[in-house]
Amino acid sequence: MxxxxxxxxxxxxxxxxxxxxxxxxxxxxxxxxxxxxxxxxxxxxxxxxxxxxxxxxxxxxxxxxxxxxxxxxxxTGRSHFAFRIPADQLDAWRDYLASRNVAVTSEVTWPAGGTSLYFNDPDGNVLELAAAPLWPNFLT
The missing domain is CATH 3.10.180.10 (2,3-Dihydroxybiphenyl 1,2-Dioxygenase, domain 1)
Structure with a gap:
């Protein structure tokens, strides 16, 4: 087992x-x-x-x-990882990142209904703020 x-x-x-x-x-x-x-x-x-x-x-x-x-x-090259955030914090994160001059490079609404905001760190690594639902095991 x-x-x-x-x-x-x-x-x-x-x-x-x-x-x-x-x-x-x-x-x-x-x-x-x-x-x-x-x-x-x-x-x-x-x-x-x-x-x-x-x-x-x-x-x-x-x-x-x-x-x-x-x-x-x-x-070598860019990597990617995601932070989990509550769905009701998406607007707050959009506003906060803009206030710190961090550009949101992409926003995706997933088939399950969740939303992801993508942006880069200073080395170009791709970071994601993900709000559920996204994956079957990420509901809340």
Whole structure:
């Protein structure tokens, strides 16, 4: 029998400018930074959820820690991830992003009825604010 998964704990994004990323993720999106290092910032993205912001090109090698080895990883190009928001906050987010000069690059109304707002971080990664319903397991 397959053991149970308990959700996604971390989502990662890779950036070239760690300082610009920190301003964006902390000051624009309001995420609290939990870890700050040369190659990684970790942000509280919700209950039991972390957004990991890695310094692109500085994470490809394995890293030995007291607890074991963290395998190297890296990406090139733009990545994508989504934050869940309440549907009644779509207008507030549109207004807020505009007030911070963050352009909404696309808005999608999904067949199930949910809405997504897309915008970019300073490195061009594609972020999404998604309001239910969207996926069959994302109803509220």
């Amino acid at each position: 397959r053991p149970k998964l308990d959700g996604i704990l971390e989502t990662a994004v890779y950036v070239d400018d760690m300082d610009a990323a920190h301003v964006f993720y902390s000051e624009i999106l309001g995420l609290k930074r939990m870890v700050a290092g040369e190659r990684l910032f970790a942000y509280d993205a919700g209950p039991a959820q972390a957004l990991l912001v890695f310094h692109r090109g500085h994470t490809g090698e394995d890293v030995a820690t007291e607890g074991g080895v963290v395998p190297g990883h890296d990406t």
